[in-house]
Amino acid sequence: MADVESNYEDEEFEEQEISPQVLAEAKEKIAARCAASGITFEEVVDEIADSSSYKFGFKCGRNVKHILVWGAKGLLEFLDVPFEDYCFLSDLDAICSYKDGVIEAGIRPVSFNGQGVSIPFVYRQLFGVFHSKDFDSEENKLIVSAEGDNPITFEISPGTHCYKTIAQNPGRQGLTLKLSGVNIKQHDKAVELLTRSADSLLFQLDLLTNVPFILRKQRRRSGGRLIRRVRGAEKVELKFPDSEFDSAPLSLYWYGRSADEMPLLQFLAYYQVVEFYFPIYSQSEAQRKLKAILKNPTFRGDRDSDVARLLTAIQVSRNGTFGDERSQLKATMIECVDADSIREFIESDSVIKEFYLSGSKSLPFHKIPLANESLDLRGDIAERIYDIRCRIVHTKSDSRDVSGELLLPFSKEAELLGSDIKLMQYIARQVLIAGSRAYHV
Structure with a gap:
């Protein structure tokens, strides 16, 4: 709408001054201008409120962008501008x-x-x-x-x-x-x-x-910024803490919480919370792999191929962790995040659920097979998270990494990360909880 310096009463008075005949003529002229230029135009009547709004459909690339104009005064503003051009x-x-x-x-x-x-x-x-x-x-x-x-x-x-x-x-x-x-x-x-x-x-x-x-x-409506859920009127009840958390990953978590307008930075902050615990849980995974190999009756310590299997299982990275970063992420998620709980988290939010069922198809990341109700989603979620992480920092840790261009701030893909950020935040919380220890004064 155009700029109007008036209070509510003035607007209401001016609205009443517009006669039905003037409004009808305006609608007829605007409808004709729209029809001649390929712009859709329709009146939307609210019978309960006894008011009307007007919906314009403008060309927007290969799509149509709809504009909703409220009231007769807003509609008359369109008579003064060459909107059809x-x-x-x-x-x-x-x-x-x-x-x-x-x-x-x-x-x-x-x-x-x-x-x-x-x-x-x-x-x-x-x-x-x-x-x-x-x-x-x-x-x-x-x-x-x-x-x-x-x-x-x-x-x-x-x-x-x-x-x-x-x-x-x-x-x-x-x-x-x-x-x-x-x-x-x-x-x-x-x-x-x-x-x-x-x-x-x-x-x-x-x-x-x-x-x-x-x-x-x-x-954007789909996959972008998500609406905050508002609590009811009940008072919050705190309990004396029974757990305390590592200060470094918790600091990263708060950093992510404060970065609402920077989705890439927010995603990476939550990812780094999980990354902090890679050495712990990748070591547990490596121990399980070693035990499985050593307990195999066919294992021979003097056989080169068997020793090579051991080396592959414990593959130590430059920072002292076991396995590549992708496998460390999966190991941490398996240890810290319950399969049923993470599925419930996704399906309990209609926006996130719809995004992973259909809205995420346009993004070049690993797809989460949410429709398969019997599947443990943690492996696929880890693959998707790692894909996004690689696109943000533009690294290629191993030959299996996703190929593609750098994921840029303010890009369409970055704006559609809302659901992935919420999921990453949930995982960061679960890892923080799993890595906590007993609180002491």
């Missing part, structure tokens, strides 16, 4: 007009140490504005243009009325990056140009102002 750019909170050669994308400051960045601080650093009364000044913009024959221009400033209306972003001081003079007619090329230009400009902006900005992403 615009489409959305996939994965980004950005609109593009090939006709006018314009791209406008929302940008947001990255939080410092988990704390948000205030609008006054941003405006002071970017535009030299110290007083809130000056926030709406038309002078609050940064503009640079290419030299020579290339007419492209970049501008960082508050979002335009057109952007706020179409993208349904009513924030008055929300900033956008605008590209004008763009001679592109294809969606993928528009995304590539916007991303490449934003990377250059926003990195420069960080160097000049110490305010890191990134392109604002479209919100």
Whole structure:
């Protein structure tokens, strides 16, 4: 919706001032403009609340992005903007007009140490504005243009009325990056140009102002950030602790809990909690393997092949642990995580369950066969976790490791790690509990 400075009563009064005839004419005009440009448009009536909302379906790459506009006043805002000339750019909170050669994308400051960045601080650093009364000044913009024959221009400033209306972003001081003079007619090329230009400009902006900005992403429902479960009204009951934990992995656990806006860092923090216990549980696994080999009646200590079997079983890594990292992860999970409990954890959360049944198919990691109810999932979960870990740190510990490109921050794949992070967090908790010892004063 457009920017409106009024309280609830004013909005309600203005809504009543819109006559049925004016609203009907507006719906007819907007429907005709939508039909001519391939945008879907429908009215959604809430009979209980006796109100209507309006649903637009804009082109967004190969998909459709739906925008929901509330009330007659919000709908009338669309009459004042050339919305039919615009489409959305996939994965980004950005609109593009090939006709006018314009791209406008929302940008947001990255939080410092988990704390948000205030609008006054941003405006002071970017535009030299110290007083809130000056926030709406038309002078609050940064503009640079290419030299020579290339007419492209970049501008960082508050979002335009057109952007706020179409993208349904009513924030008055929300900033956008605008590209004008763009001679592109294809969606993928528009995304590539916007991303490449934003990377250059926003990195420069960080160097000049110490305010890191990134392109604002479209919100995702599946596999992304998960809703926190809210407790009931009952009071929490604590008990005197009977266990204490190793300080190093617990510190990593708290680090993961604090990194909500950094999914790759969060995943690695939880992984490192589990990794801390690799030497303990990989040794237990190696002992079992050795016992099984030595108890075999056919084992001969003077036979080279049998000695080679022993060496393979205890394969010591450079850090003194037994086996490669993949097998150490599996050994730790087998020792610390109950097979039934981890399946119950996945299936008790509808978002996570649906993600592993169908939503995770687009990600290039080992699939968890959740549909097989009789299968112990721990081995497959360990394979998936290790795949993700390798893609984040981009290492190849052995020839069986997953091949693929580096998993980058702010990428589509990184945003879809929500369920994997929750699962990794659960495993980290179980390993911490298994590795705890009796509490002492």
